[in-house]
Amino acid sequence: MDTQQAVADAAPHEANEDGVESRRDGANKITLGPGDSLDGKLNYNGHVTVQGQAQGEFRVTGNFDVGNGATVKALIEGSNVTIKGDVEGVLTARDKLTLGKSAKLSGDVTVKRLQIEDGASFNGHVRMGSFEQSSGS
Amino acid sequence: MTENETSVVMLGPRDRLIGELYIEGNLRVSGTLEGQIEATGDVDVTEAATVKATVAGREVNVSGQVNGAVTASKKLIIGRSGSIVGDVRVPRLIMQDGASLSGNVSMGPKVAAEFAQAAAAEAAPAPVEMAAAVQSATDGETAQEKAKAKKR
Numbered sequence: 522m523d524t525q526q527a528v529a530d531a532a533p534h535e536a537n538e539d540g541v542e543s544r545r546d547g548a549n550k551i552t553l554g555p556g557d558s559l560d561g562k563l564n565y566n567g568h569v570t571v572q573g574q575a576q577g578e579f580r581v582t583g584n585f586d587v588g589n590g591a592t593v594k595a596l597i598e599g600s601n602v603t604i605k606g607d608v609e610g611v612l613t614a615r616d617k618l619t620l621g622k623s624a625k626l627s628g629d630v631t632v633k634r635l636q637i638e639d640g641a642s643f644n645g646h647v648r649m650g651s652f653e654q655s656s657g658s
Numbered sequence: 659m660t661e662n663e664t665s666v667v668m669l670g671p672r673d674r675l676i677g678e679l680y681i682e683g684n685l686r687v688s689g690t691l692e693g694q695i696e697a698t699g700d701v702d703v704t705e706a707a708t709v710k711a712t713v714a715g716r717e718v719n720v721s722g723q724v725n726g727a728v729t730a731s732k733k734l735i736i737g738r739s740g741s742i743v744g745d746v747r748v749p750r751l752i753m754q755d756g757a758s759l760s761g762n763v764s765m766g767p768k769v770a771a772e773f774a775q776a777a778a779a780e781a782a783p784a785p786v787e788m789a790a791a792v793q794s795a796t797d798g799e800t801a802q803e804k805a806k807a808k809k810r
Contacts (some may be wrong), residue, residue: 617755637753639733646762 549583555590569599571606589623602632604641667697671706685715687722701730705739718748720757727761731773749773 549567553559557573568583569646571591578596579585585599602614605621612618614632622640629646637643661808665683669675673689684699687707694712695701699716707722718730721737727744728734734748738756745762753759 571675634755635753635757635759636755638752639752641751642767643751643763643765647759649758649760 553591554589587624589621669707703740705737713745731777 525634542587549565550570551565552566552570553573553575555572555595559571559573560577561573562578563580565579565581565586566583568586569579569581569622570586570588571593572588573591575591575593576595580596580598581600583599584601584603585597586602587593587604587606587608593606593608593610595608595610596612597608597610598613600614600616601619602612602617603619603621604624604626606623608623608628609626610628612626612628612630612632614629614630614634616650617634617636618630618632620626620641620643622638624638624641624643627644631646631648633649635647635649665681666686667681667683668681668686669689669691671688674803675690676692678693679685679691679695680727681695681699683697684701685695685697686702686704687695687709689707691707691709693710694713695709698716700717700719700722701713703709703713703718703720703722703724705721709723710725712726712728714731715799717731717732718728718734719737720728720735720740720742720792722740724740724742725744728742728746728748730748730750733750733752734746735755736742736751736753736759738754740754741758743760745764746759747764749765749767751763751765780809
């Protein structure tokens with residue numbers, strides 16, 4: 522029994538080392554530091570954190586975080602989207618969108634859940650509930 | 659400013675109001691409300707309430723169902739059991755997890771400035787003393803409301 526368990530335990534570890542894409546829930550992570558900037562289109566299997574500047578189109582399977590002081594002008598799609606900086610663009614959160622107290626968001630959002638903290642600023646249209654996958658386009 | 663409010667109107671869970679309501683003071687709704695409501699003070703929509711109306715107040719607290727546009731001159735709080743279907747216009751918005759909102763949201767300093775302007779414009783043509791205002795407000799404001807209704 523012990524050896525069998527050991528083999529079973531070892532298997533996923535090997536898989537992890539072999540393929541980065543083996544973890545569905547986003548073990549992968551990109552962080553753009555305060556001085557970093559990104560301009561373009563990103564489809565990513567994992568989490569993304571932006572603390573600098575980003576522009577374009579971002580579709581991630583995991584979470585999308587916009588840090589305090591960050592500026593993002595983009596189409597954003599993610600599971601959980603957390604905003605503490607400035608964001609302009611169309612936003613989709615398959616699970617939850619959180620606007621922190623320093624957040625400034627302008628654009629239309631489609632979300633399942635929405636939480637807005639006092640101090641956050643938001644201008645745009647909100648669509649909630651009945652969720653449609655729009656990742657096909 | 660809060661101390662100057664004259665009335666507190668409460669609508670219980672089995673109460674119903676259909677029409678137009680203007681209050682110099684606070685409103686607490688637990689029942690059914692249809693039409694238009696405006697309060698100079700705070701508006702509280704409890705969990706049991708069903709509101710199909712445009713709601714205007716200073717601080718608006720929604721824990722029940724609201725179907726209609728909501729404006730708050732100070733802030734709007736949507737509790738975890740709260741639901742709003744309609745456009746929202748507020749300087750500050752707090753939305754707890756679990757709350758539901760469908761509509762357009764306009765907020766921030768711009769909106770706050772608009773409310774401040776509106777308040778100043780309302781105050782300017784009628785420089786009545788506060789004590790007298792309390793008495794005359796009821797008549798004066800209902801007249802205003804009627805005039806508004808006619809325009810609409």
